Amino acid sequence: MTAIPEHRDGLQRPRRVFGDCPWHLVSGDPYPPISRSAGSHAGFTALVGSKHGCVLNCAHLPLTPTNVTDMKIPLSPELGLTTRDRQVAPSFGHAMHKFFEFDPSYVNLNHGAYGSLPMPVRVACEKLSARIEANPDRFVYKEGIHHWNEARTRVAKLIGAETDECVLVNNTSHGIATVLRNFEWNEGDIIIGTTTTHAGVSRGIRYLGDTPPHPQVSTFDLEFPTSHAKILENWREHVRRVTSEGGDLKQTRKVVAVIDAIVSNPGACLPWKEMVGICKDAGVWSVVDAAHSIGQEVDINLSEAKPDFWISDCHKWLFAKRGCAVLYVPKRNHHIIKSPIPTPYTYRSPQDEHYNGPQKFAKLFEWTGTIDYVPLLSINAALDFRQWLGGEHKINEYTQSRNRRREASSESPRNQGNGP
Numbered sequence: 001m002t003a004i005p006e007h008r009d010g011l012q013r014p015r016r017v018f019g020d021c022p023w024h025l026v027s028g029d030p031y032p033p034i035s036r037s038a039g040s041h042a043g044f045t046a047l048v049g050s051k052h053g054c055v056l057n058c059a060h061l062p063l064t065p066t067n068v069t070d071m072k073i074p075l076s077p078e079l080g081l082t083t084r085d086r087q088v089a090p091s092f093g094h095a096m097h098k099f100f101e102f103d104p105s106y107v108n109l110n111h112g113a114y115g116s117l118p119m120p121v122r123v124a125c126e127k128l129s130a131r132i133e134a135n136p137d138r139f140v141y142k143e144g145i146h147h148w149n150e151a152r153t154r155v156a157k158l159i160g161a162e163t164d165e166c167v168l169v170n171n172t173s174h175g176i177a178t179v180l181r182n183f184e185w186n187e188g189d190i191i192i193g194t195t196t197t198h199a200g201v202s203r204g205i206r207y208l209g210d211t212p213p214h215p216q217v218s219t220f221d222l223e224f225p226t227s228h229a230k231i232l233e234n235w236r237e238h239v240r241r242v243t244s245e246g247g248d249l250k251q252t253r254k255v256v257a258v259i260d261a262i263v264s265n266p267g268a269c270l271p272w273k274e275m276v277g278i279c280k281d282a283g284v285w286s287v288v289d290a291a292h293s294i295g296q297e298v299d300i301n302l303s304e305a306k307p308d309f310w311i312s313d314c315h316k317w318l319f320a321k322r323g324c325a326v327l328y329v330p331k332r333n334h335h336i337i338k339s340p341i342p343t344p345y346t347y348r349s350p351q352d353e354h355y356n357g358p359q360k361f362a363k364l365f366e367w368t369g370t371i372d373y374v375p376l377l378s379i380n381a382a383l384d385f386r387q388w389l390g391g392e393h394k395i396n397e398y399t400q401s402r403n404r405r406r407e408a409s410s411e412s413p414r415n416q417g418n419g420p
Protein backbone atom coordinates (compact mmCIF):
# COMPACT_ATOMS: atom_id res chain seq x y z
CA MET A 1 0.00 0.00 0.00
CA THR A 2 1.44 3.36 -0.98
CA ALA A 3 2.11 5.68 1.94
CA ILE A 4 -0.34 8.53 2.06
CA PRO A 5 1.14 11.94 2.76
CA GLU A 6 -0.37 14.04 5.47
CA HIS A 7 -1.40 17.55 4.46
CA ARG A 8 -1.30 20.73 6.45
CA ASP A 9 -4.92 20.29 7.41
CA GLY A 10 -4.14 16.89 8.91
CA LEU A 11 -6.18 15.06 6.28
CA GLN A 12 -4.55 12.33 4.30
CA ARG A 13 -4.87 12.47 0.59
CA PRO A 14 -3.94 9.84 -1.95
CA ARG A 15 -0.62 10.39 -3.66
CA ARG A 16 -0.75 7.63 -6.17
CA VAL A 17 -4.09 6.47 -7.33
CA PHE A 18 -3.59 5.23 -10.83
CA GLY A 19 -2.18 1.87 -9.81
CA ASP A 20 -5.45 1.32 -8.02
CA CYS A 21 -7.52 2.00 -11.08
CA PRO A 22 -11.20 1.51 -10.51
CA TRP A 23 -12.08 -0.07 -13.83
CA HIS A 24 -12.00 -3.79 -14.12
CA LEU A 25 -10.16 -4.22 -17.36
CA VAL A 26 -10.71 -7.78 -18.39
CA SER A 27 -8.13 -7.74 -21.12
CA GLY A 28 -4.51 -8.54 -20.32
CA ASP A 29 -3.57 -5.28 -21.99
CA PRO A 30 -4.95 -2.35 -20.09
CA TYR A 31 -4.27 0.07 -22.95
CA PRO A 32 -5.52 -1.51 -26.13
CA PRO A 33 -4.86 0.41 -29.31
CA ILE A 34 -7.68 2.70 -30.27
CA SER A 35 -9.34 1.87 -33.52
CA ARG A 36 -11.12 4.87 -34.95
CA SER A 37 -13.91 3.68 -37.11
CA ALA A 38 -15.99 6.80 -36.99
CA GLY A 39 -13.91 9.56 -38.48
CA SER A 40 -10.88 11.48 -37.42
CA HIS A 41 -12.46 13.01 -34.38
CA ALA A 42 -15.32 11.83 -32.32
CA GLY A 43 -16.75 12.35 -28.90
CA PHE A 44 -17.73 9.86 -26.28
CA THR A 45 -19.85 7.62 -28.42
CA ALA A 46 -18.62 7.84 -31.92
CA LEU A 47 -17.30 4.37 -31.33
CA VAL A 48 -20.31 3.23 -29.40
CA GLY A 49 -23.07 1.76 -31.36
CA SER A 50 -24.99 -1.23 -30.19
CA LYS A 51 -28.08 -1.19 -28.08
CA HIS A 52 -26.00 -2.67 -25.29
CA GLY A 53 -23.78 0.38 -25.30
CA CYS A 54 -20.79 -1.77 -26.20
CA VAL A 55 -17.71 -0.20 -27.66
CA LEU A 56 -17.14 -1.21 -31.23
CA ASN A 57 -13.70 -2.32 -32.28
CA CYS A 58 -12.54 -3.26 -28.84
CA ALA A 59 -13.78 -6.75 -28.24
CA HIS A 60 -10.70 -7.23 -26.09
CA LEU A 61 -11.92 -4.49 -23.75
CA PRO A 62 -15.37 -5.60 -22.70
CA LEU A 63 -16.34 -2.60 -20.64
CA THR A 64 -19.96 -2.45 -19.69
CA PRO A 65 -21.86 0.13 -17.71
CA THR A 66 -21.73 -2.14 -14.71
CA ASN A 67 -18.04 -2.77 -14.62
CA VAL A 68 -16.66 0.66 -15.38
CA THR A 69 -17.67 2.18 -12.11
CA ASP A 70 -16.14 1.39 -8.82
CA MET A 71 -16.84 4.53 -6.92
CA LYS A 72 -17.73 2.85 -3.67
CA ILE A 73 -15.18 5.24 -2.26
CA PRO A 74 -16.67 5.87 1.14
CA LEU A 75 -15.05 2.60 2.11
CA SER A 76 -11.77 3.31 0.39
CA PRO A 77 -8.67 3.06 2.63
CA GLU A 78 -7.27 6.08 0.80
CA LEU A 79 -9.48 8.50 2.62
CA GLY A 80 -7.42 8.59 5.77
CA LEU A 81 -10.43 7.62 7.87
CA THR A 82 -10.39 5.11 10.66
CA THR A 83 -11.60 1.60 9.97
CA ARG A 84 -14.73 2.32 11.95
CA ASP A 85 -15.35 5.53 10.01
CA ARG A 86 -15.11 3.57 6.81
CA GLN A 87 -17.44 0.83 7.89
CA VAL A 88 -20.18 2.68 9.68
CA ALA A 89 -22.02 5.53 8.05
CA PRO A 90 -21.97 8.46 10.46
CA SER A 91 -24.98 9.87 12.13
CA PHE A 92 -25.49 13.38 10.77
CA GLY A 93 -24.56 16.73 12.31
CA HIS A 94 -21.07 17.05 13.77
CA ALA A 95 -20.19 13.46 12.89
CA MET A 96 -20.24 14.54 9.24
CA HIS A 97 -17.50 17.14 9.62
CA LYS A 98 -14.71 14.70 8.91
CA PHE A 99 -16.24 14.00 5.51
CA PHE A 100 -15.86 17.62 4.48
CA GLU A 101 -12.73 19.72 4.30
CA PHE A 102 -13.76 23.12 5.52
CA ASP A 103 -11.29 25.48 7.04
CA PRO A 104 -11.91 25.12 10.78
CA SER A 105 -12.47 28.88 11.01
CA TYR A 106 -15.20 28.78 8.36
CA VAL A 107 -18.85 28.01 9.09
CA ASN A 108 -20.45 27.01 5.83
CA LEU A 109 -23.85 28.66 5.68
CA ASN A 110 -23.81 29.09 1.93
CA HIS A 111 -24.00 25.53 0.64
CA GLY A 112 -26.92 26.47 -1.61
CA ALA A 113 -24.95 28.88 -3.77
CA TYR A 114 -22.43 26.48 -5.27
CA GLY A 115 -22.36 23.42 -3.04
CA SER A 116 -19.53 21.93 -1.00
CA LEU A 117 -17.80 18.74 -1.99
CA PRO A 118 -17.61 15.80 0.43
CA MET A 119 -14.10 14.39 0.72
CA PRO A 120 -14.98 10.91 -0.57
CA VAL A 121 -16.47 12.44 -3.71
CA ARG A 122 -13.39 14.62 -4.16
CA VAL A 123 -11.15 11.58 -3.87
CA ALA A 124 -13.25 9.69 -6.41
CA CYS A 125 -12.96 12.69 -8.75
CA GLU A 126 -9.20 12.75 -8.35
CA LYS A 127 -9.03 9.07 -9.14
CA LEU A 128 -11.06 9.59 -12.25
CA SER A 129 -8.91 12.58 -13.26
CA ALA A 130 -5.78 10.51 -12.82
CA ARG A 131 -7.28 7.76 -14.91
CA ILE A 132 -8.20 10.23 -17.64
CA GLU A 133 -4.82 11.95 -17.66
CA ALA A 134 -3.03 8.61 -17.89
CA ASN A 135 -4.58 8.14 -21.31
CA PRO A 136 -7.00 10.86 -22.45
CA ASP A 137 -7.80 9.06 -25.71
CA ARG A 138 -8.82 5.92 -23.90
CA PHE A 139 -11.25 7.97 -21.80
CA VAL A 140 -12.64 10.06 -24.63
CA TYR A 141 -13.02 7.27 -27.16
CA LYS A 142 -13.86 4.35 -24.95
CA GLU A 143 -14.59 4.79 -21.30
CA GLY A 144 -16.20 8.18 -20.87
CA ILE A 145 -19.48 7.18 -22.43
CA HIS A 146 -20.05 4.45 -19.87
CA HIS A 147 -19.60 6.82 -16.96
CA TRP A 148 -21.80 9.34 -18.72
CA ASN A 149 -24.57 6.84 -19.34
CA GLU A 150 -24.35 5.50 -15.84
CA ALA A 151 -24.64 8.99 -14.36
CA ARG A 152 -27.63 9.77 -16.59
CA THR A 153 -29.30 6.49 -15.76
CA ARG A 154 -28.88 6.92 -12.04
CA VAL A 155 -29.95 10.53 -11.97
CA ALA A 156 -32.95 9.74 -14.19
CA LYS A 157 -34.06 7.06 -11.78
CA LEU A 158 -33.81 9.51 -8.93
CA ILE A 159 -36.10 12.04 -10.61
CA GLY A 160 -38.59 9.61 -12.12
CA ALA A 161 -37.52 10.14 -15.71
CA GLU A 162 -36.21 8.01 -18.53
CA THR A 163 -32.47 7.98 -19.13
CA ASP A 164 -32.87 9.33 -22.64
CA GLU A 165 -34.76 12.31 -21.27
CA CYS A 166 -31.81 13.41 -19.14
CA VAL A 167 -28.50 14.97 -20.15
CA LEU A 168 -25.76 16.57 -18.12
CA VAL A 169 -24.80 20.22 -18.48
CA ASN A 170 -22.46 22.49 -16.56
CA ASN A 171 -24.97 24.29 -14.40
CA THR A 172 -28.59 25.37 -14.12
CA SER A 173 -27.95 28.69 -15.88
CA HIS A 174 -26.57 26.78 -18.83
CA GLY A 175 -29.50 24.35 -18.88
CA ILE A 176 -32.12 27.10 -18.76
CA ALA A 177 -30.31 29.16 -21.40
CA THR A 178 -30.17 26.06 -23.61
CA VAL A 179 -33.93 25.61 -23.35
CA LEU A 180 -34.89 29.27 -23.77
CA ARG A 181 -32.56 29.86 -26.71
CA ASN A 182 -33.85 26.79 -28.51
CA PHE A 183 -37.37 28.15 -28.75
CA GLU A 184 -37.98 29.79 -32.08
CA TRP A 185 -39.19 33.17 -30.87
CA ASN A 186 -41.72 35.17 -32.84
CA GLU A 187 -43.09 38.63 -32.40
CA GLY A 188 -45.79 38.59 -29.71
CA ASP A 189 -44.43 35.56 -27.85
CA ILE A 190 -44.23 35.97 -24.08
CA ILE A 191 -41.78 34.76 -21.45
CA ILE A 192 -43.06 34.79 -17.87
CA GLY A 193 -40.58 35.12 -15.03
CA THR A 194 -41.19 36.00 -11.40
CA THR A 195 -39.87 38.63 -9.02
CA THR A 196 -37.87 35.85 -7.31
CA THR A 197 -36.34 34.37 -10.46
CA HIS A 198 -32.59 33.95 -9.93
CA ALA A 199 -30.73 37.00 -11.26
CA GLY A 200 -28.76 35.08 -13.89
CA VAL A 201 -31.92 33.46 -15.18
CA SER A 202 -33.99 36.65 -15.18
CA ARG A 203 -31.23 38.53 -16.97
CA GLY A 204 -31.21 35.74 -19.55
CA ILE A 205 -34.95 36.26 -20.03
CA ARG A 206 -34.38 40.01 -20.33
CA TYR A 207 -31.65 39.42 -22.91
CA LEU A 208 -34.06 37.40 -25.04
CA GLY A 209 -36.60 40.20 -24.72
CA ASP A 210 -33.91 42.63 -25.92
CA THR A 211 -33.07 40.50 -28.94
CA PRO A 212 -35.12 40.39 -32.16
CA PRO A 213 -37.90 39.40 -32.52
CA HIS A 214 -38.25 40.69 -28.95
CA PRO A 215 -40.54 38.31 -27.07
CA GLN A 216 -42.35 40.21 -24.34
CA VAL A 217 -41.31 39.70 -20.74
CA SER A 218 -44.02 39.34 -18.12
CA THR A 219 -43.20 39.27 -14.42
CA PHE A 220 -45.26 37.47 -11.82
CA ASP A 221 -45.14 39.16 -8.41
CA LEU A 222 -44.24 36.89 -5.53
CA GLU A 223 -44.34 38.56 -2.16
CA PHE A 224 -43.49 36.85 1.09
CA PRO A 225 -44.80 35.82 3.52
CA THR A 226 -47.52 34.07 1.60
CA SER A 227 -49.08 30.62 1.29
CA HIS A 228 -49.12 28.01 -1.44
CA ALA A 229 -52.86 28.55 -1.82
CA LYS A 230 -52.36 32.29 -2.38
CA ILE A 231 -49.46 31.73 -4.79
CA LEU A 232 -51.59 29.33 -6.86
CA GLU A 233 -54.55 31.69 -6.89
CA ASN A 234 -52.36 34.56 -8.10
CA TRP A 235 -50.47 32.37 -10.57
CA ARG A 236 -53.70 31.12 -12.13
CA GLU A 237 -54.87 34.70 -12.51
CA HIS A 238 -51.54 35.88 -13.96
CA VAL A 239 -51.45 33.08 -16.50
CA ARG A 240 -55.10 33.68 -17.40
CA ARG A 241 -54.46 37.39 -17.94
CA VAL A 242 -51.31 36.90 -20.02
CA THR A 243 -52.89 34.27 -22.24
CA SER A 244 -56.13 36.18 -22.75
CA GLU A 245 -54.45 39.37 -23.99
CA GLY A 246 -53.00 39.88 -27.45
CA GLY A 247 -55.88 39.86 -29.95
CA ASP A 248 -55.17 37.89 -33.11
CA LEU A 249 -51.73 36.85 -31.91
CA LYS A 250 -53.36 34.70 -29.24
CA GLN A 251 -53.90 31.85 -31.68
CA THR A 252 -50.34 31.47 -32.81
CA ARG A 253 -48.01 32.97 -30.23
CA LYS A 254 -46.33 30.93 -27.56
CA VAL A 255 -46.08 31.65 -23.87
CA VAL A 256 -43.22 30.16 -21.85
CA ALA A 257 -43.12 30.35 -18.06
CA VAL A 258 -39.99 29.95 -15.95
CA ILE A 259 -41.00 28.59 -12.55
CA ASP A 260 -38.78 28.16 -9.49
CA ALA A 261 -39.17 24.84 -7.68
CA ILE A 262 -37.33 26.27 -4.67
CA VAL A 263 -36.73 30.01 -4.56
CA SER A 264 -33.19 30.87 -3.51
CA ASN A 265 -33.94 34.20 -1.93
CA PRO A 266 -35.88 33.94 0.29
CA GLY A 267 -35.42 30.17 0.55
CA ALA A 268 -38.92 28.86 -0.08
CA CYS A 269 -40.54 25.88 -1.78
CA LEU A 270 -43.07 26.81 -4.43
CA PRO A 271 -46.02 24.61 -5.39
CA TRP A 272 -44.26 24.06 -8.71
CA LYS A 273 -46.14 20.92 -9.68
CA GLU A 274 -49.47 22.71 -9.42
CA MET A 275 -48.00 25.75 -11.21
CA VAL A 276 -46.92 23.43 -14.03
CA GLY A 277 -50.45 22.01 -14.11
CA ILE A 278 -51.92 25.51 -14.45
CA CYS A 279 -49.53 26.20 -17.34
CA LYS A 280 -50.51 22.96 -19.02
CA ASP A 281 -54.23 23.78 -18.79
CA ALA A 282 -53.56 27.20 -20.32
CA GLY A 283 -51.31 25.93 -23.14
CA VAL A 284 -48.24 27.59 -21.59
CA TRP A 285 -44.81 25.92 -21.76
CA SER A 286 -43.25 25.31 -18.34
CA VAL A 287 -39.50 25.56 -17.68
CA VAL A 288 -38.79 24.60 -14.08
CA ASP A 289 -35.72 26.12 -12.46
CA ALA A 290 -35.13 23.30 -10.01
CA ALA A 291 -31.56 24.40 -9.18
CA HIS A 292 -32.08 23.50 -5.52
CA SER A 293 -34.30 20.46 -5.93
CA ILE A 294 -32.22 17.39 -6.51
CA GLY A 295 -30.83 16.23 -3.19
CA GLN A 296 -33.39 18.29 -1.27
CA GLU A 297 -36.75 17.26 -2.68
CA VAL A 298 -37.42 13.56 -2.37
CA ASP A 299 -39.61 11.43 -4.63
CA ILE A 300 -39.43 13.83 -7.54
CA ASN A 301 -41.46 12.11 -10.20
CA LEU A 302 -41.10 14.10 -13.39
CA SER A 303 -43.02 11.56 -15.45
CA GLU A 304 -45.98 12.32 -13.24
CA ALA A 305 -45.47 16.08 -12.72
CA LYS A 306 -44.87 16.51 -16.47
CA PRO A 307 -43.00 19.82 -16.63
CA ASP A 308 -42.01 20.67 -20.18
CA PHE A 309 -38.40 21.24 -19.11
CA TRP A 310 -36.74 20.82 -15.72
CA ILE A 311 -33.18 21.69 -14.73
CA SER A 312 -31.39 21.00 -11.45
CA ASP A 313 -27.88 21.59 -10.19
CA CYS A 314 -26.21 18.42 -8.96
CA HIS A 315 -23.31 20.34 -7.40
CA LYS A 316 -25.59 22.00 -4.87
CA TRP A 317 -27.53 19.52 -2.75
CA LEU A 318 -26.58 16.25 -4.42
CA PHE A 319 -22.88 16.68 -3.51
CA ALA A 320 -21.51 16.32 -7.03
CA LYS A 321 -18.47 18.32 -8.03
CA ARG A 322 -19.08 21.87 -9.23
CA GLY A 323 -20.37 22.45 -12.00
CA CYS A 324 -22.79 19.77 -12.82
CA ALA A 325 -26.50 19.87 -13.61
CA VAL A 326 -29.15 17.66 -15.10
CA LEU A 327 -31.37 18.91 -17.91
CA TYR A 328 -34.60 16.94 -18.26
CA VAL A 329 -36.51 17.17 -21.51
CA PRO A 330 -39.37 14.72 -21.93
CA LYS A 331 -39.46 12.89 -25.24
CA ARG A 332 -42.49 14.86 -26.41
CA ASN A 333 -40.32 18.03 -26.35
CA HIS A 334 -37.10 16.71 -27.84
CA HIS A 335 -37.94 18.43 -31.10
CA ILE A 336 -37.63 21.82 -29.36
CA ILE A 337 -33.98 21.27 -28.43
CA LYS A 338 -32.23 21.33 -31.76
CA SER A 339 -28.78 22.22 -30.48
CA PRO A 340 -26.89 22.44 -27.21
CA ILE A 341 -24.78 25.54 -26.64
CA PRO A 342 -22.34 25.36 -28.36
CA THR A 343 -23.50 23.28 -31.29
CA PRO A 344 -21.77 19.88 -31.30
CA TYR A 345 -20.30 17.98 -34.22
CA THR A 346 -23.18 15.49 -33.91
CA TYR A 347 -25.73 18.13 -34.94
CA ARG A 348 -27.68 17.17 -38.04
CA SER A 349 -28.83 19.93 -40.33
CA PRO A 350 -31.84 19.60 -42.63
CA GLN A 351 -29.43 21.00 -45.26
CA ASP A 352 -27.12 18.00 -44.91
CA GLU A 353 -26.83 15.93 -48.04
CA HIS A 354 -28.03 12.72 -46.46
CA TYR A 355 -30.23 14.22 -43.76
CA ASN A 356 -32.47 11.58 -42.27
CA GLY A 357 -34.00 13.37 -39.33
CA PRO A 358 -32.75 15.24 -36.29
CA GLN A 359 -30.05 13.90 -34.02
CA LYS A 360 -31.18 12.13 -30.87
CA PHE A 361 -31.48 14.50 -27.92
CA ALA A 362 -29.06 12.66 -25.62
CA LYS A 363 -26.51 12.17 -28.37
CA LEU A 364 -26.41 15.91 -29.03
CA PHE A 365 -25.13 16.57 -25.52
CA GLU A 366 -22.44 13.92 -25.31
CA TRP A 367 -19.70 16.14 -26.65
CA THR A 368 -20.18 19.87 -26.90
CA GLY A 369 -16.51 20.74 -27.15
CA THR A 370 -13.66 19.84 -24.83
CA ILE A 371 -14.37 20.26 -21.14
CA ASP A 372 -13.35 18.49 -17.96
CA TYR A 373 -15.96 15.75 -17.70
CA VAL A 374 -15.08 14.85 -14.13
CA PRO A 375 -17.66 17.17 -12.51
CA LEU A 376 -20.45 15.80 -14.69
CA LEU A 377 -19.43 12.22 -14.00
CA SER A 378 -19.05 12.86 -10.27
CA ILE A 379 -22.79 12.22 -9.97
CA ASN A 380 -21.91 8.55 -9.65
CA ALA A 381 -19.62 9.10 -6.68
CA ALA A 382 -22.05 11.56 -5.11
CA LEU A 383 -24.86 9.04 -5.32
CA ASP A 384 -22.63 6.30 -3.89
CA PHE A 385 -21.78 8.56 -0.98
CA ARG A 386 -25.41 9.43 -0.34
CA GLN A 387 -26.41 5.80 -0.54
CA TRP A 388 -23.76 5.00 2.01
CA LEU A 389 -25.17 7.69 4.29
CA GLY A 390 -28.50 5.89 4.17
CA GLY A 391 -30.08 7.24 1.01
CA GLU A 392 -32.25 10.16 0.01
CA HIS A 393 -35.05 9.63 2.50
CA LYS A 394 -32.74 9.28 5.45
CA ILE A 395 -30.85 12.45 4.53
CA ASN A 396 -34.10 14.31 4.00
CA GLU A 397 -35.59 13.09 7.27
CA TYR A 398 -32.55 14.43 9.10
CA THR A 399 -32.65 17.87 7.49
CA GLN A 400 -36.39 18.12 7.99
CA SER A 401 -36.09 17.14 11.64
CA ARG A 402 -33.45 19.86 12.09
CA ASN A 403 -35.77 22.39 10.50
CA ARG A 404 -38.62 21.38 12.76
CA ARG A 405 -36.40 21.64 15.81
CA ARG A 406 -35.11 25.00 14.70
CA GLU A 407 -38.58 26.31 14.08
CA ALA A 408 -39.76 25.04 17.43
CA SER A 409 -36.91 26.59 19.38
CA SER A 410 -36.34 29.62 17.11
CA GLU A 411 -32.64 28.95 17.46
CA SER A 412 -30.31 30.41 14.88
CA PRO A 413 -28.40 27.92 12.69
CA ARG A 414 -25.12 29.15 14.18
CA ASN A 415 -26.22 28.39 17.71
CA GLN A 416 -27.20 24.89 16.69
CA GLY A 417 -23.74 23.84 15.57
CA ASN A 418 -25.23 23.48 12.13
CA GLY A 419 -24.56 20.11 10.47
CA PRO A 420 -24.47 19.65 6.68
Ligand SMILES: Cc1ncc(COP(=O)(O)O)c(C=O)c1O
Binding pocket: 112, 113, 114, 171, 172, 173, 174, 198, 200, 201, 260, 262, 263, 264, 289, 291, 292, 313, 323
Ligand atom coordinates in the same frame (compact mmCIF):
# COMPACT_ATOMS: atom_id res chain seq x y z
C1 LIG B 1 -32.93 29.27 -8.09
C2 LIG B 1 -31.61 29.32 -8.77
N1 LIG B 1 -31.57 29.20 -10.11
C3 LIG B 1 -30.41 29.22 -10.78
C4 LIG B 1 -29.22 29.36 -10.12
C5 LIG B 1 -27.97 29.38 -10.92
O1 LIG B 1 -27.23 28.24 -10.65
P1 LIG B 1 -25.85 28.02 -11.40
O2 LIG B 1 -24.93 29.10 -10.96
O3 LIG B 1 -25.40 26.67 -10.95
O4 LIG B 1 -26.13 28.08 -12.85
C6 LIG B 1 -29.18 29.49 -8.74
C7 LIG B 1 -27.92 29.64 -8.01
O5 LIG B 1 -27.82 29.58 -6.84
C8 LIG B 1 -30.43 29.47 -8.04
O6 LIG B 1 -30.46 29.61 -6.72
